[in-house]
Amino acid sequence: MPTIRLLLTLALNRQWQLLQLDVSNAFLHGDLLDDIYMRQPPGFQNPQHPDFVCRLRKSLYGLKQAPRQWFLKLTGFLQDQGFRFSHSDPSLLILNKDNIHIYILIYVDGFLVTGNNEPAITRLLKQLRSQFALKQLGDISLFLGIQVLRTSNGYFLNQTHYASKLLNDAGYTDCKPAPTPTSSPSKQKTADRTPFSDPTVYRRLAGSMQYLTITRPDLAFATNIVCQHMQDPSNQDFKALKRLLRYIKGTLSYGLPITTENLELHSYTDADWATDASDRKSISGFCTFIGPNLISWTVKKQVTVAKSSTEAEYRSLSAATSEVIWLRRLAAELNLPQEKPTIIHCDNTSAMAIAKNPVFHARTKHIEIDYHFIREHIGSGAIQLTHLSSKEQIADILTKHLSPPRFNELRSKLTIRSSNA
CATH class of the missing domain: 3.30.420.10 (Ribonuclease H-like superfamily/Ribonuclease H)
Known part of the structure; x- marks a missing residue:
């Protein structure tokens, strides 16, 4: 995720186009290096040889090797075009040749492409289409569930749709908003350690919170707290989770801006x-x-x-x-x-x-x-x-329970704001 944010910052400051691409049936492109056999699939059995097995010539969804073979196929093709792996992030491939700079960031079957030479990018996309079922989705708008909105001075990243779905799944679409994601420590001293009645629901909601922190660092500390009790949640832990959901309700449109x-x-x-x-x-x-x-x-x-x-x-x-x-x-x-x-x-x-x-x-x-x-x-x-001074320490919001005025001050310094602001 830091690589994605850094790539967005680079493209914005250099005024480069940032394209979003997708490959259909990506795992079917992988070449198998080992002999792998499978049972005859239902509806395609040979009645003369019902005990025969099929030898796979290409990768299939469901194979443990499928993701790795697809990645090797794609990156091998890009390396043939002159790209090299980044030493810092293995999902980033870089082309620096004759004053042409192109960067491709891969996440399974979706990737981002940006660079300083549009004709070279167009040629690269044409070569990719000749090898893979490539879909060009235009300028980046929705990547890995993150909405990327273009604003007058940059980008705005948010997960409003994901947060709304999370509240709906939890049954908290009409709950009363809370001013902060955690309650004050004084209210937590009388902890109720009675085991929560439905740990599965707690784990599902707490796990979903982690993905929401991709664009919401103001949720990171509270999410870290509730996720520490996923093994054996108590009623007090569920109260903390409900408090976090109520805070999300009041900040649905909040996200992370990227500016020049x-x-x-x-x-x-x-x-x-x-x-x-x-x-x-x-x-x-x-x-x-x-x-x-x-x-x-x-x-x-x-x-x-x-x-x-x-x-x-x-x-x-x-x-x-x-x-x-x-x-x-x-x-x-x-x-x-x-x-x-x-x-x-x-x-x-x-x-x-x-x-x-x-x-x-x-x-x-x-x-x-x-x-x-x-x-x-x-x-x-x-x-x-x-x-x-401790008063100026922005990272306080990531380590402590804070009062609403202090929390709002530090949230603003983190640049977290509403998309309507």
Whole structure:
């Protein structure tokens, strides 16, 4: 998903056309490298040889090999045309030849194509049609269930239809909207741990929420909380899920804008120490922008218990650094090189001191070695740590329960807004 958002940002800023393509019966195109046999299909049995089996010459839907063979067939053809795989994302193929730049992003049987040379793209599409049952759907409008609306100053990504269907399936189309996706912690102290009567419904709704966060980072923290209890949900967990549904009801038209401006990466990282009362693990959250556009965010419970708030923040800073280094590499492959160090905003001075200064080793020797690579990237000039006040920390919305005024303030800074705004 970050690759899709970055590709949209690239096409918008370079004023390139972004085409959406689809292949009919994609899995039937795959070539089989192994001998595979199947029973005679119903209605096509040979009465003289009812025990004979069929040897497959081409791939079929239902074969475990089918997706891989289709991907190999398509990418093999594109490599013959001069494309190469991106080192950052294996679903992205790149052509850089004679000042022609074309990018193809593949997702199963659908893909996006953009580039700086329309005649070259037209020739490529003609070659693709000669090999596959290609359907050209025009400019991007609906990709992977995400509506991409063209506005006066860019794109607007939303999942209004998906959110409406989710509310309808849950029976909450006429519910009362809530101002925030989570209730205040004071209301959660009297937790009802009675097992919820229908865990299947809870799991289905909670799982569906995860897909909605593709364009709604304001839902990410609350969704992370409800998904932690899918194995054994309680009545209290279902109340939290209902609260999230009520918030969605009041923000159906909300989504993520992509606009034109500078293309410098910057990131915000935060952690909430020992926030989970059941196991005392901390929550990490970070979000990364390119210019004004939010392209990547993460909410995740840390895998081990942090011994201090500084350690929790340091682990979150390490995770954000990993994401930033990957995004810098991806941006470079898309001809959006980051000439300056990427600024990572952190509101914990102790965590920043540990990242910059090796003399703090005695305080951090219990932390796994893989978290200590931050210092390398600071030294190489890839990243730069900058302190900001907790009041200005945008990533707070990804790690904490917030009051409605604070939540609305940070949601606005994440650029999440209504399509009617």
